[in-house]
Amino acid sequence: MITDRQNRSLSWLTAGALLLALSGLPLSSAAAAPTLPGGVINDLRSTQDRLQGGEHAEVGRHSRAQAQRLAGGNASDRWARALYLQLAARAEARLGDAAAAADLLAQAREIRGIRSMDTAQVDRWQRQEAGLRRQVGDNLQARELLGDWLSRHAGSADDRWLMSKLLADDEQWSAAGSWVQRALELDTMPDDTHSAFAAGVLQRAGDSRAALELIEARLEQAGNDAAEWRRAAGLAQQLGDSGRAAAIWESGWQLGVLAGSDDLEQRVRLHLAAGTPARAAELLEQALLDGALPESLFWQRLLAESWQAARDRDQALAAWQALAEQTGEADDWLALGQLASGWGQWEQARSALERARSLGSSDADDWLVNLPPVE
Numbered sequence: 001m002i003t004d005r006q007n008r009s010l011s012w013l014t015a016g017a018l019l020l021a022l023s024g025l026p027l028s029s030a031a032a033a034p035t036l037p038g039g040v041i042n043d044l045r046s047t048q049d050r051l052q053g054g055e056h057a058e059v060g061r062h063s064r065a066q067a068q069r070l071a072g073g074n075a076s077d078r079w080a081r082a083l084y085l086q087l088a089a090r091a092e093a094r095l096g097d098a099a100a101a102a103d104l105l106a107q108a109r110e111i112r113g114i115r116s117m118d119t120a121q122v123d124r125w126q127r128q129e130a131g132l133r134r135q136v137g138d139n140l141q142a143r144e145l146l147g148d149w150l151s152r153h154a155g156s157a158d159d160r161w162l163m164s165k166l167l168a169d170d171e172q173w174s175a176a177g178s179w180v181q182r183a184l185e186l187d188t189m190p191d192d193t194h195s196a197f198a199a200g201v202l203q204r205a206g207d208s209r210a211a212l213e214l215i216e217a218r219l220e221q222a223g224n225d226a227a228e229w230r231r232a233a234g235l236a237q238q239l240g241d242s243g244r245a246a247a248i249w250e251s252g253w254q255l256g257v258l259a260g261s262d263d264l265e266q267r268v269r270l271h272l273a274a275g276t277p278a279r280a281a282e283l284l285e286q287a288l289l290d291g292a293l294p295e296s297l298f299w300q301r302l303l304a305e306s307w308q309a310a311r312d313r314d315q316a317l318a319a320w321q322a323l324a325e326q327t328g329e330a331d332d333w334l335a336l337g338q339l340a341s342g343w344g345q346w347e348q349a350r351s352a353l354e355r356a357r358s359l360g361s362s363d364a365d366d367w368l369v370n371l372p373p374v375e
Helices: 004-023 038-052 056-069 075-094 098-109 119-135 139-150 157-169 173-186 192-204 208-222 226-238 242-254 261-273 277-290 297-309 313-327 330-342 346-358 364-368
Strands: none
Touching: 038 056, 038 075, 056 075, 075 098, 075 119, 098 119, 119 139, 119 157, 139 157, 157 173, 157 192, 173 192, 173 208, 192 208, 192 226, 208 226, 208 242, 226 242, 226 261, 242 261, 261 277, 261 297, 277 297, 297 313, 313 330, 313 346, 330 346, 330 364, 346 364
């Protein structure tokens, strides 16, 4: 025969097992929680099963009603009320109403004496509420909740990333950079999204060296993974360091990790962005000679523009001449005439502008009248 004392012990164990089912916490976490009546325990368990079965709206209504019924009761009632509010919050979250879910968790946390009943569980609700608050754009509340939670917990990498994002949303770059560094202590090889975010925050926080260290870390692990080399170069570009991006790409190309026409085109474009157009033009010219790139007006135009950006007169004028002859377009002959005129190559300028005029360019006459007379 089971005595009253044994009944009470079983109630404690059942309440602890219920909390385990509801929250995933170890059984010992509920050691300070009040004893719950058997009927409440059964109803909570049944409600949990219905939630798992997909009855989200009904669980939300029932849990709210039960929480309201238990308001203002003794410690056991208050504890049961908190558990019902948690179930209602989970139901609302599954229905897609993050704001309602956050409010319900806040109500559970604010119940009188609830923290002394189970500190770990109340802290978990606080962390969950912080995430929900950010989902609905309440970044200030989310930051306050998460900051308070992190003052008592080390936090996972995800927790630290979230804190850094909340601070970055408010443009608190120094504080955000500090949390980025803490996140990187646990997440030593962040994914693309986190890498780009971290680099941007660190740069704005005035720590460009740390931002570039992210790139170096990627390359150390990259090996022959072409995708990683591309990501590292992309990260350097996002930081506004085109020279660094070009150097990374050049290294990947020399190692044979990057290859093919698409990578060659990007190699050229990075040199143009980095302020080394002569190198870009040399690469293009050699690739066209070797047949690594197909002969096309696109590449010929890019070659002409690259030599022009490099201010190599002879090469630029020769490239524009070749392009104009291939296209037969008035605009290309006009561009050649303007360039030659700007560099004092009067004979070539006159010839190109007269050709542009014959092809219908209305601007060619204005340029021709400003040329020195033929001697």
